[in-house]
Amino acid sequence: MEETRRPRLAWKIFKLFLVVLLVAFIAAAGGVAYVWNELQPPHKGEMVSFTIPAGTSSRDIADTLETKGIVKNGSFFWLYLKYKGEGARFQAGEYEMTPGMTLNEVIGKLNRGETVKEETIHFTVPEGYTLEQVAKKLEEQNAVSATAFLQLADKPPTALSEVLAGPLPTDNQVRHKLEGYLFPETYEMKKGSTAEDIMERMAEELKNKLSAIPDFDSRLKARGLTLHELLTVASLVEKESAVKEESPMIAGVIYNRLKAKMRLEIDATVQYALPEYKERLFEADLKTESPYNTYLHDGLPPGPIANPGLDSIEAALSPKDSKYLFYVTKKDGSRTHLFAETYEQHLKNIEESKKTAK
Structure with missing residues (x-):
């Protein structure tokens, strides 16, 4: 009698095991189906905009995407990122995305930083x-x-x-x-x-x-100039030199005249002093009272007369050594200059320049 009961009990336990196993299988299958469903793209909808600030974590980005309807479940999307080894390369910025994009499409767009182009x-x-x-x-x-x-x-x-x-x-x-x-x-x-x-x-x-200029501070100090004075000289060079190669020479003339206690007598400073630009300056213009008029006042003007480019700044920082004190623009259209050490030679250069006029 005892032996008959044992097979029956064993059979009941086996059936219970099968039931538990089936329930577990169904639960697991249901869980997988749920996760799979949550990782599917939402239904297509209208384009939405959102911003990812710099330094935002991948978890916060996932939550933002869920809020905007780009992914169904931010938590599962974040776990998916961990599984795929993604999220570290996401770029900050303003994005536009459309619900219905696959997760890989979303990830790719964030990795490439395909942000909205600002006007x-x-x-x-x-x-x-x-x-x-x-x-x-x-x-x-x-x-x-x-x-x-x-x-x-x-x-x-x-x-x-x-x-x-x-x-x-x-x-x-x-x-x-x-x-x-x-x-x-x-x-x-x-x-x-x-x-x-x-x-x-x-x-x-x-x-x-x-x-970016090598040894800028030490070179400026060695020249004995403040930054303001350097920019002032550079602005004069910028206005006086139309040919890049001559800029260091013209800077050298400016320094030579300052050293010799000569007035700079630069036309461009007069132009800056005038209410309006003139194609040609007359004798009366050179007498215009202004601290910027280097025909009337010694030394440099109070400040720059323009915004100089890098070539002029470097020329003012590293002028070409010479004994020249004068220069005159050639009239041949080259916009280059004739340089002179003496006033007598300068007068000759003026006459020579007139001969080349076109």
């Missing part, structure tokens, strides 16, 4: 432009108001000092405090940038250019 403005500031010319150009390109730009250039905000290459002049004779401190270059900036944004970008560019 931008492009503008080019030629070398030798004055701040007033820069302001006018920006207004013509509908970037900012010329008036607002110049007002800010006269009274720069405190925050701007952090990106400037050096301290601004305190001399109240300086026409525009930022003259010479905004680097001439081609720029691309976000549409809607303010006058302050543009100034900061241009000032930062000058700082970057100067820091």
Whole structure:
């Protein structure tokens, strides 16, 4: 009797095991099906926009994607990223995605940084432009108001000092405090940038250019100049030299005249002093009273008369040694100069230049 009961009990236990096994299998299958379903793309919908700030973790990105309807389940998407070894290369920025994209498509877009292209403005500031010319150009390109730009250039905000290459002049004779401190270059900036944004970008560019010049600080100190004085000399070179190769020679003449206590007598400083540019200066113009008029005043003008390019800055930093004190522009269209050590030779060069006039 006991032996008959044992097979029956064993059979019941076996059937119970089968039931438990079946239930476990069904549960596992259901779990797999659930996970698989949660990893499927949501139904297609309208495009949505979202921003991923710099430094956002992959877990937070997954939650954002769930909130925006790009993935069904942020937690499972994050686990999927861990399984695939993804998430570390995701790039910050503003994105546009459409619900219905596969997970791999979403991952690929984030890895490539396929962000929304912001509307931008492009503008080019030629070398030798004055701040007033820069302001006018920006207004013509509908970037900012010329008036607002110049007002800010006269009274720069405190925050701007952090990106400037050096301290601004305190001399109240300086026409525009930022003259010479905004680097001439081609720029691309976000549409809607303010006058302050543009100034900061241009000032930062000058700082970057100067820091890239080998031994800049020590060379400036060896020349016995402040940054403001260097930029002033560079602006004179920029206006006087139309040929790059002559810039160091013209810088040398400027330093020679300063050393000899001679007035610079540079026409470009008179042009800066005048209310409007003139194609030709007359004797009366040379008598215009202004601290910038180097025909009337000794030494350098109070500040730069334009925003110099890198070639002019480097020429002012490393002028060519010579005994020249004078130069005159050739009239042959080459825009090069004839140089002289004496005034007598200078007069001869003037006559020689006239003979080559076209």
